[in-house]
Amino acid sequence: MLYRFVSRLIITGMMWLGLVLLKWGGNKDQLLWQAIIFTALMLMGSFAEEILHYQGDPYVLPVVQAILSLGLVFLVRISPKEALHQFWWANIGQLIFYAILFAVRDYRQLGKFRYLWGLLAVSLLFITLVFGFASGGATSWLRIGGIGVEPEEFVKLALLLFMATYLEENEELLRVGTVQVGKFSLPDWRTLGPFLIMAGFSLGLLGAQKSLGTALVFYALFVLMIYVVTERALYLGISLPIFLLVGSAGYLLFRHVRVRVLVWLNPWQDPTGMGYQIAQSLFAISGGKVLGTGLGNGIGASMVPASSTDFIFSVIAEELGFAGAMAVLALFLIVVMRAFSISVRAKDRFGQILAAGIGILLGTETLIILAGVTKLLPLTGIPLPWVSYGGSSILVHFILLGVLLNISNATAVGVKRNKTRGREYAT
Template sequence: MKNWSLLLPPFGILISGLAVLYLKAHPQPGVVHTQDLLGIAYLPWLAAVIVAAVILQGVLVRRHMDTCLFPLVMLLASVGVVEIARLKPALLIPQLRWLLIAMVLMFLVIRFWSRIVRLVDYPYITGICCVVVLFLPILFGTEIGGSRNWLVLGPFSVQPSEFGKILIVLFLAAYLSDHRKVLSLPKRRLLFLQLPPLRFIAPLICIWSIAVLMFVVEKDLGSALLFFGIAVLMTYMATGSKSYVFLALLFMGLAATICYMGFAHVRVRFDIWLNPWQDPNGMAYQVVQSLFAFGTGGVWGTGFGYGHPGFIPEVHTDFIFAAIAEEMGLIASLMLMACYVMAFWRGICIALSCPQEKELLLAAGCSALLLMQAFIIIAGVTKFLPLTGITLPFISYGGSSMVSGFILLGMLLSLSKERKNV
């Protein structure tokens, strides 16, 4: 009963939040406002999501997997669904549909994990697949929202980088565990850096170069930071060598300087970050409106449904955290960030109890990836980092983001099955 009760908070947020929005749109019995786009058409999808969540929690209990991580993620997803219903009511049903699809795929990952985990035995094949996925937008991509990182397939649009990040974690976990001894016992010394022969760090340099290429060609700063950061972090987790961190930061600094001097769109991004007030009604409009939203919300917020987040373009995707901060204040914002930290902590507990090194790196990489993605987008919205174009995991609207997030969650939960003591 204890395991099932963990689902009550996300269900409570989901049902009560949507009920509040419905009552706000129908203040008088029998009066239907023309601006109301919710109605009751979403109820079957809401029921399907709740039933699927209960079934999945039952699967986790029966398979002796971690039973805290999934309810924590469902709490984040519930906040996202309610906020999207508040911001873009027409997107409520699609978001519920993507959430249901994501949970089904998570179940399939758990069900066929014994086959999926074999990918870590073939690191170079996984690495090649990752490169192919990341280069698809360069060849066939469509520019949406200023970034050329989308593939349009009929009525659907897919962001390949969301699935490339899964492949990069699989590749790094396999490669670093296979070459850990060579990478951590360097043979050469360059000034104060201790590095192995070039052929062993060539795959890592290749990953760093792909991140820079994504930044320049696809104008996708968020994914570039995410891929670069996870590569550096997992390398440090595997080797414990600070030389790789310094070399990576030096590489990124030189590449950023060259890109800033050679490409106009790179200069625009950095100039907006340094001083958004120089063009508050132009290129920096989103950042400025986001800062106004944070200032308006204060500590307690303006109240759910009483703010004006609609002034922020694309508020339901990249800037959904600003909308939450405006209407629910600093307290709710800190609670959301605490949820991401708790999910990361739970994932690290799973990683530390994995019996094999590959599994340990894989679980740690999945956990770090989710936390890093949340940090990058929150930092961009608050102007701590340059503005990025990635989604807030499990909260922002988007099918690619939701599906990839639950696939990572399924991988973490599958790895928790063989834990020694979590």
């Protein structure tokens, strides 16, 4: 109990220290109330965990809340108006998280709706393609009641649940194979068909939407989950030429993909035009040096385009320096590693695969967006989990967090129950 409350107190204290150091602008009163509600929810959550006997992983949630608090401080720094909206979504996200953590009695029930999850994923992508509007070159947004929603974020959840149920059911056939092709044993069409159809439809629709950053995340999720479950390097070998072929097709078909690749190769060819975004990002990151310019003292918040979304890490790296940037990376690494730890300890195969999938998804998203802003990969336009501005991303990642810790809690409760039964049997 003391650890939970003290950890939340430290995190909220650091957030308030950051907010005090900033100028809040015209939304100060509204931001103040939202920050108070956010703090209250975080502290009350620690009491709820104690009262409702949460026994799962004690580290993931505080680390995520530290990442979220950092993101909120920097959004206040960049755009107080957007920060106000982000506080709203963060508060709603915390409530949804605790509802999933304590209200979902058996997460294994989620595995009963495999084809429903697949149908939901494809339907959301199709509806977005038909009725959505474009932003940043990709048709990936819907307007519902005057609020912009990014269905792709919810598709991540649906595809993850589909993959977990599919892999649990077909694990052995995917590992061993039933059809001999040369030296390799591959699954037959009946086994591999649902996966190929789902992957083809989802990646095809994302390609039609020109949302190639999300397509890259989904492709990595498909490939890595199959590899983790089957431990067959063959799937990695098959996936590489497919990736190169599809990537080349995207380069030839879509102008904005060609622009991003050319800018990635040489942003200095047009640093005030097409290369302006990545050039300013690199200037901001390099300007932070080791310890940074100090919170509120950098120029990246005003000079880097999309600094509240795609390039928020550049602003963090400038004002907190290399040390702060590495600290943020370490926090994400802790979350991913703890997700894999939860996967290893889960009491059933569905829970193991689902937890591993959540870890793969979070790790892939983080790696791709950070590689983009540092010019290791072309820009993709996907948000940094719990940091970048965006309500859809915040809500979906809190749902994923709730499912992950629900698995962890169920595992711990099951272990404790088995030990109790063992002692009773021994006596």
